[in-house]
Amino acid sequence: MDNLQRFATQIRNQQLFVLLVTGLTIIAGWWIGDEVLHIDPILLLALLFALAIGLSLIFAISGARYLSQPLRIVAQAVIHVAPDSANVPGPDVKSARLGAELVTNLVGHIYQLASVVEDVSGSGKKRELSADFVANNLPLPLMVLDKDQNILFANQNMLQYLKRSIDETVGQNVYSVLDLSFRSNQTFDKWLAEVKTGKAVATNYWDQVKLNLPGAKTSPQFDLAAYYNQNNPDGFETILTLFDHTIQYAQDDQALSFVALAVHELRTPVTLLRGYIEVFEEELGPTLDPQLADFMHKMDASAHQLTTFVNNILNVARIENDQLVLKLHKEEWGDIVRAAVADMSVRSNVEGIKLTADIANGLPPVGVDRVSIYEVICNLIDNAIKYSGDSKEIVIKTYVGADGLVETTVQDFGVGIATSVMPNLFEKFYRSHHNRDQIGGTGLGLFLCKTLVSAHGGNIWVKSKEGQGSIFGFTVKPYAQLAEEEKNGDNTDIVRGAHGWIKNHSLYRG
Amino acid sequence: MESPVTTSTQKGRKVLCVEDEHFISELYVRALTRAGYDVTVESDGQKGLKQAQTDQFDIILLDLMIPGMTGIEVLRRLRDPKVTPRLKAKIVITTNLEQREEIRLDIERQADAYLVKAEITPRELVEFLNTIK
Numbered sequence: 074m075d076n077l078q079r080f081a082t083q084i085r086n087q088q089l090f091v092l093l094v095t096g097l098t099i100i101a102g103w104w105i106g107d108e109v110l111h112i113d114p115i116l117l118l119a120l121l122f123a124l125a126i127g128l129s130l131i132f133a134i135s136g137a138r139y140l141s142q143p144l145r146i147v148a149q150a151v152i153h154v155a156p157d158s159a160n161v162p163g164p165d166v167k168s169a170r171l172g173a174e175l176v177t178n179l180v181g182h183i184y185q186l187a188s189v190v191e192d193v194s195g196s197g198k199k200r201e202l203s204a205d206f207v208a209n210n211l212p213l214p215l216m217v218l219d220k221d222q223n224i225l226f227a228n229q230n231m232l233q234y235l236k237r238s239i240d241e242t243v244g245q246n247v248y249s250v251l252d253l254s255f256r257s258n259q260t261f262d263k264w265l266a267e268v269k270t271g272k273a274v275a276t277n278y279w280d281q282v283k284l285n286l287p288g289a290k291t292s293p294q295f296d297l298a299a300y301y302n303q304n305n306p307d308g309f310e311t312i313l314t315l316f317d318h319t320i321q322y323a324q325d326d327q328a329l330s331f332v333a334l335a336v337h338e339l340r341t342p343v344t345l346l347r348g349y350i351e352v353f354e355e356e357l358g359p360t361l362d363p364q365l366a367d368f369m370h371k372m373d374a375s376a377h378q379l380t381t382f383v384n385n386i387l388n389v390a391r392i393e394n395d396q397l398v399l400k401l402h403k404e405e406w407g408d409i410v411r412a413a414v415a416d417m418s419v420r421s422n423v424e425g426i427k428l429t430a431d432i433a434n435g436l437p438p439v440g441v442d443r444v445s446i447y448e449v450i451c452n453l454i455d456n457a458i459k460y461s462g463d464s465k466e467i468v469i470k471t472y473v474g475a476d477g478l479v480e481t482t483v484q485d486f487g488v489g490i491a492t493s494v495m496p497n498l499f500e501k502f503y504r505s506h507h508n509r510d511q512i513g514g515t516g517l518g519l520f521l522c523k524t525l526v527s528a529h530g531g532n533i534w535v536k537s538k539e540g541q542g543s544i545f546g547f548t549v550k551p552y553a554q555l556a557e558e559e560k561n562g563d564n565t566d567i568v569r570g571a572h573g574w575i576k577n578h579s580l581y582r583g
Numbered sequence: 584m585e586s587p588v589t590t591s592t593q594k595g596r597k598v599l600c601v602e603d604e605h606f607i608s609e610l611y612v613r614a615l616t617r618a619g620y621d622v623t624v625e626s627d628g629q630k631g632l633k634q635a636q637t638d639q640f641d642i643i644l645l646d647l648m649i650p651g652m653t654g655i656e657v658l659r660r661l662r663d664p665k666v667t668p669r670l671k672a673k674i675v676i677t678t679n680l681e682q683r684e685e686i687r688l689d690i691e692r693q694a695d696a697y698l699v700k701a702e703i704t705p706r707e708l709v710e711f712l713n714t715i716k
Contacts, residue, residue: 333681337648340679340701341604348610351704380701387681 601631628652
């Protein structure tokens with residue numbers, strides 16, 4: 074309290090100064106009036122009295138302003154920090170003449186205290202998010218997580234969305250409450266783990282996220298937005314908001330249902346055609362003249378081709394709707410290739426084309442989804458048949474490539490592909506302009522092959538020379554390599570999406 | 584001429600074919616009978632379920648899109664121990680309808696096999712059933 078002592082001394086000195094000046098003025102006035110001007114003593118006394126009153130008045134007025142200035146500055150500071158004083162200016166501390174140090178200190182203390190009060194009341198308000206108007210009435214599901222991914226707060230909208238009570242939600246780990254599926258492996262938990270190690274503040278957005286509710290028939294689907302702030306003073310590290318699109322995304326699923334239904338309707342007559350043709354071929358075939366027998370085989374091949382095409386439509390629809398899920402099993406590659414070649418010979422035979430399969434010995438077991446990869450081989454052979462022109466030979470080879478992958482090639486010696494169209498060959502609905510008029514097809518086959526091969530973790534390629542034929546090749550991985558890459562615990566089922574749903578796996582790591 | 588699919592080992596094996604598409608069941612019955620199987624056809628889900636519950640069949644061919652009760656529901660009831668005591672029959676789903684992934688997984692868990700009808704001829708069906716022990 075040195076400042077206070079100094080302030081008191083200052084005031085004492087001021088008062089002494091005033092008294093001294095007044096006294097000296099009166100004494101000097103008496104001396105001048107009496108000795109120099111020889112004024113009548115009664116009159117002089119009256120004059121000096123008037124002078125004393127005048128001086129006192131002047132000192133009183135100026136002194137009051139001077140002495141009260143520190144108090145005014147302090148008062149203004151107090152008023153300034155009061156809650157309802159938005160328009161009151163702050164005090165001008167520099168103008169303080171009397172007790173400048175004390176005033177500066179006091180004002181500083183006032184502002185410090187005010188900010189502490191603000192902090193306490195402010196954070197108290199935020200910590201009680203359940204009483205926060207905005208958080209509760211936000212017309213979106215909202216969730217706040219702490220540093221350990223435990224749920225600090227979930228608003229009413231969120232609870233309704235999750236069909237959970239507040240007790241089943243707040244305090245729980247977010248991953249035990251939100252069982253989410255994402256469209257890609259860029260999942261929320263992966264993102265959060267990343268930003269936690271490298272970022273102070275981050276935001277992210279995921280579209281078409283699926284919430285897996287136990288026992289529910291349909292899964293809500295929504296877009297998810299997350300805000301992360303490592304240094305939030307209240308520990309509100311992550312904020313999540315959902316934008317529901319269940320109906321909209323379900324309509325996309327309906328589109329697939331329509332395709333599934335159309336495929337069903339197409340398959341029924343195909344089933345019958347193939348059944349009847351088989352009966353005729355087996356029981357009538359030997360009695361028919363060669364041309365009729367040939368027609369019968371062609372009919373069979375056409376029905377067969379239709380089956381492949383219907384499957385292609387279905388698979389492309391699945392890929393587009395993120396519904397294609399591949400299960401990679403351990404399979405004998407030679408068996409699959411042989412089966413596909415035998416199957417496709419129904420088609421090649423009626424064209425007079427000979428399929429030759431050259432399957433290397435000692436191929437390792439591969440990790441493939443048998444149905445899907447079978448369709449890849451069939452589509453490539455089907456293409457080779459279509460583009461064989463006058464050539465009557467197609468060679469299928471399979472061997473272990475230099476990189477240890479199992480490579481399979483389908484080579485024809487037909488029309489070939491112009492260099493200009495090669496880059497677009499694996500795109501959907503793309504067909505060689507050159508051949509569009511002469512050769513039928515939807516342009517789905519190669520797109521499908523590429524997507525399926527990629528989903529298997531392999532590559533597909535083509536080499537071609539116009540007029541000399543084409544060679545398409547693709548790789549699949551040996552099962553051992555795939556299992557090693559996936560580090561799959563049970564080693565029986567490796568699940569892949571074309572670019573489909575991928576489960577937020579780490580949810581289950583606890 | 585003798586059908587190449589006829590095998591004596593299948594003599595008397597009983598098959599229940601739950602299939603509402605008459606032409607398809609006709610083809611299957613023909614091929615299976617010639618191969619020595621004893622085939623019963625039901626074209627309705629509820630009737631199919633009742634037949635199956637008699638537990639006199641070795642193989643049940645179950646279509647999914649059938650009237651009365653869907654094949655999935657029939658399958659569920661046949662595999663629910665509270666509804667149906669354990670059957671000796673192997674259940675083979677025969678359908679042309681593609682399923683959503685989660686339904687397909689459900690079917691895979693409960694059925695013994697799954698065939699797409701358009702992918703197989705009646706002879707191939709017989710060859711497949713011959714492999715089922």
